[in-house]
Amino acid sequence: MNIDHLISEIHKKKSFLCIGLDVDLNKIPKHLLAEEDPIFAFNKAIIDATHHLAVAYKPNTAFYEACGLKGWNALEKTIQYLNENHPEIFTIADAKRGDIGNTSRMYAKAFLEDLGFDSVTVAPYMGKDSVEPFLAFEGKHTILLALTSNAGSSDFQVKMTEGNEVYKTVLETSKSWANSKNLMYVVGATKGDYFEEIRKIVPDSFLLVPGVGAQGGSLSEVCKYGMSKDVGLLVNSSRGIIYAANTRDFADAAATEAHKLQQQMETILDAR
Amino acid sequence: MNIDHLISEIHKKKSFLCIGLDVDLNKIPKHLLAEEDPIFAFNKAIIDATHHLAVAYKPNTAFYEACGLKGWNALEKTIQYLNENHPEIFTIADAKRGDIGNTSRMYAKAFLEDLGFDSVTVAPYMGKDSVEPFLAFEGKHTILLALTSNAGSSDFQVKMTEGNEVYKTVLETSKSWANSKNLMYVVGATKGDYFEEIRKIVPDSFLLVPGVGAQGGSLSEVCKYGMSKDVGLLVNSSRGIIYAANTRDFADAAATEAHKLQQQMETILDAR
Numbered sequence: 350m351n352i353d354h355l356i357s358e359i360h361k362k363k364s365f366l367c368i369g370l371d372v373d374l375n376k377i378p379k380h381l382l383a384e385e386d387p388i389f390a391f392n393k394a395i396i397d398a399t400h401h402l403a404v405a406y407k408p409n410t411a412f413y414e415a416c417g418l419k420g421w422n423a424l425e426k427t428i429q430y431l432n433e434n435h436p437e438i439f440t441i442a443d444a445k446r447g448d449i450g451n452t453s454r455m456y457a458k459a460f461l462e463d464l465g466f467d468s469v470t471v472a473p474y475m476g477k478d479s480v481e482p483f484l485a486f487e488g489k490h491t492i493l494l495a496l497t498s499n500a501g502s503s504d505f506q507v508k509m510t511e512g513n514e515v516y517k518t519v520l521e522t523s524k525s526w527a528n529s530k531n532l533m534y535v536v537g538a539t540k541g542d543y544f545e546e547i548r549k550i551v552p553d554s555f556l557l558v559p560g561v562g563a564q565g566g567s568l569s570e571v572c573k574y575g576m577s578k579d580v581g582l583l584v585n586s587s588r589g590i591i592y593a594a595n596t597r598d599f600a601d602a603a604a605t606e607a608h609k610l611q612q613q614m615e616t617i618l619d620a621r
Numbered sequence: 622m623n624i625d626h627l628i629s630e631i632h633k634k635k636s637f638l639c640i641g642l643d644v645d646l647n648k649i650p651k652h653l654l655a656e657e658d659p660i661f662a663f664n665k666a667i668i669d670a671t672h673h674l675a676v677a678y679k680p681n682t683a684f685y686e687a688c689g690l691k692g693w694n695a696l697e698k699t700i701q702y703l704n705e706n707h708p709e710i711f712t713i714a715d716a717k718r719g720d721i722g723n724t725s726r727m728y729a730k731a732f733l734e735d736l737g738f739d740s741v742t743v744a745p746y747m748g749k750d751s752v753e754p755f756l757a758f759e760g761k762h763t764i765l766l767a768l769t770s771n772a773g774s775s776d777f778q779v780k781m782t783e784g785n786e787v788y789k790t791v792l793e794t795s796k797s798w799a800n801s802k803n804l805m806y807v808v809g810a811t812k813g814d815y816f817e818e819i820r821k822i823v824p825d826s827f828l829l830v831p832g833v834g835a836q837g838g839s840l841s842e843v844c845k846y847g848m849s850k851d852v853g854l855l856v857n858s859s860r861g862i863i864y865a866a867n868t869r870d871f872a873d874a875a876a877t878e879a880h881k882l883q884q885q886m887e888t889i890l891d892a893r
Contacts, residue, residue, distance in 0.1 A: 371724070411720055411727035417735055421693045447744060448683055448717055449771040452643070455683035463689055472719060472744045474766055476773020494746055499721040501748020504794055505787065510780040515787065522776055 350467045351488055352555070355439050356579050358404045363615040365580055366607060367405035367441065367557065369587025370395065370427065371412045378595045388416065388423035391599075393430060395591055398600035400435050402607040405583050407441040407557075428464050439583070440467045441557065445494065447472040447479045454482040461489045468492055470535060470557070473519045477526050484528035490555075491532055495519050495547070498537025498560030520550045533557055538584070541570035553577050559585045561610075568610070572617045580618070586610060622739045623760055624827070627711050628851045630676045635887040637852055638879060639677035639713065639829065641859025642667065642699065643684045650867045660688065660695035663871075665702060667863055670872035672707050674879040677855050679713040679829075700736050711855070712739045713829065717766065719744040719751045726754040733761045740764050742807060742829070745791045749798050756800035762827075763804055767791055767819070770809025770832030792822040805829055810856070813842035825849050831857045833882075840882070844889045852890070858882060 359365050370392050374382070377391045384390040396406065408427055413420035431438055442460040446469065447453060453471075460469040461483070468490035471480055483491040496506055496516040506516040513521065523532055536547055538560035547556070556575055561568050561584050568584060575582055586606075594602035631637050642664050646654070649663045656662040668678065680699055685692035703712055714736065718728040725743075732741040733755070740762035743755055755763040768778055768788040778788040785793070795804055808819055810832035819828070828847055833840050833856050840856060847854055858878075866874035 409720070409724055411718070411724045411731070414731040415727040415735070417697065417731070418690060418693055421690055425689065445720055445744070446717065448681070449769070452681055452683045455687040459683070459686040459689070463687070472717070472746050474744050474746045474777060475769050475771055476776030476778070478771050478773040497721070497747050499747055499750050501750040504748030505746060505790060506748070508782040508790060510782045510787065515777065515780070515782065518777060518780060
């Protein structure tokens, strides 16, 4: 999916909500465990109930890998279901991969070509040749970890490197890589005051923002400092939406929570 | 597997060789493609021919994910085959994972518990709470990326942070994490002269050293500066061994290459 299409969906739906499909068999409603594929059944119900409120879905691969072959199969079915039924949705494989060039190419092929995601999250530690193989895919997007929402982000990401914090060096350096127009960045919402700094370096790039809700980030703060002229934000909520209830009406409960966020986003978009 | 067991295997086999099982269907002998599971058939033949020469095997997950469900299945069969037939072998899932705490726990469970690897490689960018869930597994090991062997390592890893290069800050900081005794580190062999510096920070830790062979690193250089009192090195070769030939006698050719490296290692160990 190209960026213009994503921007147009944001304006149409008045939403820049991304829903994280982090499916944990210990947390989903018990009645689904009787299904042949409980993970996919859960995802399908969530997608059916919320697709008009969100512009993106983001399965985190860890939750699928933790279920082995069945998990990988459910991931395949989920992306296939999204691509067939909701081609207007932007899909993100939250995989945080990254390896030497020929190996990154394998990951890029797996997520962007074979599985058919629109984008994949990538860790920057190994530098240029570990990221460029992802960027080479035309019409696809690479979402580079810049400043994450967890406590451990203070260990290395905000350390000063030659006059700049590591995460700023990551942002700055990545702009010189081949096909950098296909870059987006992960920026944690728990760092509201960092967004202003980040926008000085990447004024137009889309930022994937986890950490609103369960992790404590504020939507209005993020929008105040993080929004670009084309919105430029995908704000993710996972647990706050998909585990809103674990009863038979879990999908309705998820839709209610997604709707609350969408309404806040609509207010913010209308006020611009 | 505990470290003492690994050290004893190194002395018994006079080898600290790790063989990288980076299986690419475009590179394996054509006759294997007729097998029901070409990837596993290839791995099994390589393992059968080389297990007396190596102390560790390291499948890189990218190559398996690039084959989807079949790839994941082949990975499961490979680790199962190793665990059942060669429990003396140290197994490494080269996955380079890392995510926020509850998500890293999923990855740790997938690789260390469900698949049953002895260790997994992890990226440090997200810091302490992204790594500690891996370290929590008793008798298992977490191999943290410190200084990698690729060109992109110069982008961030060797940048100066508050008086220290990023990779040194990673080494230093990681020593304070819970269960840091379960840490090992990835250090690329193309940086022979860095090993001396690294040993000042982690004198006893095991280092997983890729980049010997295809990537141009020198074994004698690595050993001169990187060896600890308990050897403390696992030197990996992937392409140089497993793709030594792509004819019907590919496994013999792999064994010949592995034997050459083992002989060099034996000479180095005997000279200590």
